[in-house]
Amino acid sequence: MNKKLEDAINVQINFEIESAHIYLAMLGYVSTLGLAGFENWLAVQYEEELAHAKKFMKYINERGGRVIITGFEDPKLDYKSLLEVFETALNHEYKVTKRINNIMKMAHEENDYATISFLQWFIDEQVEEEDNFSTLIEKIKLVKDAGLYMLDKELALRVFVPITE
Template sequence: MNKKLADAINTQLNYEIESAHVYLAMQGYVATLGLEGFENWLGIQYQEELAHAKKFIMFMNERGARVEIRGFENPRNDFESLLEVFEVSLKHEKGVTDRINNLMKIAHELNDYASISFLQWFVDEQVEEEDNFQKLIDKIKMVSDGGGLYHLDKDLATRVFVDPNAQQ
């Protein structure tokens, strides 16, 4: 694989692990609020980010590119509110989308069709990620009373991890 693209993908796979840490820290914050459903949901999000990193690692290995694991920034551990957790998450995911789009741009410049095909999965995944967080923000804003939040929390307790790498 072209070195510029391999380096950029390597940076991204490290960022996916960093994203996992971001959601793990958020899970710790919501645990202090006693919201077990949100705790579950963010724990699944953590697993998803690690699965994204794994997906990039498998691709790099398949293409004969060397994976290099680096150190990570400290995630944010404290928040003002449940709503802020998800507003920060949506902003984070929009940043990830920009990064994926940039990888796709490099792959196009290089006419690397295998990478274009591979990266399309992440382009589609980011549409879903942004939609998930936007919908949760809308729902959190909708539930003004404790009863509503109780039911939303119960809903989120049902999220289960589906390994994207096992679906192929």
């Protein structure tokens, strides 16, 4: 496959793994608040990010490219509140969307139709990711302590659904 695109997707693979790591660190903070539902929700988010990385890895391999795994900075460990956790997460998702859009732009410039088709899934997924986080932020803002207890119970029900081809 096109080397420029292969490199860009490799950067994205590592960013997806870094995203998983960031959400795992958020889970670590949320664990200190005694909100098991929020912990579960973030654990599912962690799984989703790793599934995204694996989906990109599979694609590079299918196109005869070489997956390159690198390292990344330590994630942020401490937050002031539950709200700050999810606001940070939403801002992180905006960054992810921007990166996916840039790779899509590159795929168009290189006339790589297979990659354009492949990336469409991620474009759609990002709409869902941003919506998930912003809806949750709205809910956190709306509820007080008793409501937070109910919301925690709701989030405990989220399950990881593997990506279907």
